[in-house]
Amino acid sequence: MSWQHQTSAIVSGFIGDWLEAQGNPLALPMTFQSLGVKVPEASPAAAVADPKATLIVLIHGLMELDSVWQFSGQPDANYGTRVGDELATGASTLCLRYNTGRPIHANGQTLADGLERLLGSWPVPVERLILMGHSMGGLVIRSACHAGVGSGHRWVRALQDCVYIGSPHDGSWLAKGAQASARILKALPRDYLRVAGEVIDLRSDGIRNLTRGDILAGEGELAGLVPDVRHYVVCGLLGRKNNPVNALFGDALVHQSSARGERQGGWNLAGEASFEGIDHIRLAHHGAVAEQIVEWLV
Template sequence: MIKTATSALSERANGWAAVAAVAAQLPGSLARDYWTTSVLESAPGHYASGVAHGMFGARLPAAARGPGDEMTVRSERRPVGLSRRSLAAAFPEATGRLVLFLHGLVETERCWFRGDDDFGGRLAADLGTTPVYVRYNSGRHVSENGADLVALLSRLVAAWPVPVTEIVLIGHSMGGLVARSASYQAEEQGVPWLPSVTRLVCLGTPHSGAPLERRVAHLVRLAGRSSLTRPLTRLLAARSDGIRDLAHGYVHSAQWAPGHEAGWRPAPGSGTGIRRLFVSATLSRTEGSAWGHLFGDLLVTPVRAGDLTDEADIVWLGGLNHFGLLHDAAVYTTLRDWLRTAG
């Protein structure tokens, strides 16, 4: 397994070096165009862009920023304009039943794909839905990306080639928090398309926060007390706003904005009409085991009903890691069958 992982990383590094070498031989304007259209959209560029934005967010130097800064709809690994003409060209078989996929931290929409196979394509075949993949800067505050998702959906629904009858939001990890944030903000704004959002699915989402980020935050506080460890403190302090939000699962600006006590909670009845499915996994195949509770899926611990303020259907799956939730057959079967049930 280690040898296979090392080989894969080596191939990605070689691919990245090749496209970067080509860019270096081009004159200024052509180099910039090549960088954004070929390098950043290549497989190695996808990984590099996702990691850079997720780790540093707005702290990323302007010269290193690229197409991942703005939330975009993606098709065939390219951004799609939100005009009726562009959407009709990108989605020639568009239906009124949309399923939006939101990736997690340090990822892009490509994380959903394994070759040509993905949950969106399977749902299209099984349920007659249209998959829509969204890329966003995972280093920004979750609530900022939630606000952008509300704005993006407003434009998307207005320009979609056929009338939109149903919207399902599916988020992996941080993507689930972004989807929840958007649903709360859409309700606050009273957007007209909100009744079309019937389902929300969260896969491996740290609703009550990620223990790893809480430990890092604690380490930063401890390391800052000594002159010997202050360089480490400065390095860790550069982590993005999105990563910081994961410590407690923040989904609203009132939870992190200066002057607030991080006490915001969804209002009673918030998200009325939106059914929720929260799927979590553990490496352990035994539900409720001590090891499963301690290590979870390596990054997120299992969802517990008492952790949540939302009413949701909760499903646990054993023998999976955090990223296995993106492709596993049991996850897809759970998702498909849940979407088939009456609301």
């Protein structure tokens, strides 16, 4: 993964909506990747060796790239390959790469359309689709499901499992803090403080959506989980059990209650697991989390 891609991912997270509006090449287009190679949606066979009937798609979070899923020292191993190794029929794993500064509902719609094209041209009929999302990626999955159901997409019928890993369904304390700071600073009578508020306000639509976990175009609109699909939630905690730092910061960026979607109301989860001592980023490539996901999905 080149440093230019990493830079583009970070910049896209901060101002990706503006970059896209300007037609700036730093804005990452949404692409499916297999082992770092772009997979054309219309002809995936050209990039995927031995495509399977079980397809796993990993979706990274804000300012991240598909490299966030790689296990240390094992660049080709991730949660998808671990599950595929354990399934009798195997599985094909793709990673999504996208501009995380765009509004989540826009990325959800684009992902839904992309999955429809991808599964339509997949060399073998896809019998089982598994979506895993880290952080914002989990919200993009929920948004794509909503868009897919609304558009009558066929891929929704193949979708069997969604795994949300450290996803701020009820918002992130850091995004809420940024919004509150900007509002307070902009109301102060000193111009230098108002400028600080305006600079914070430059953050992308994607970051703004993380304030409340908005996955639909309307702010604060609730969207339930797509039915007839198993939904799993993974939470991280900075400290050990009962450590007050967990209540303050959760996994560093997302509180446990938000990762569980407690304010979303009446979620029927097939599984939920919390991991003490694993922070937000390490949730995306940790052996203990991999074991839990394999136990759920295999």
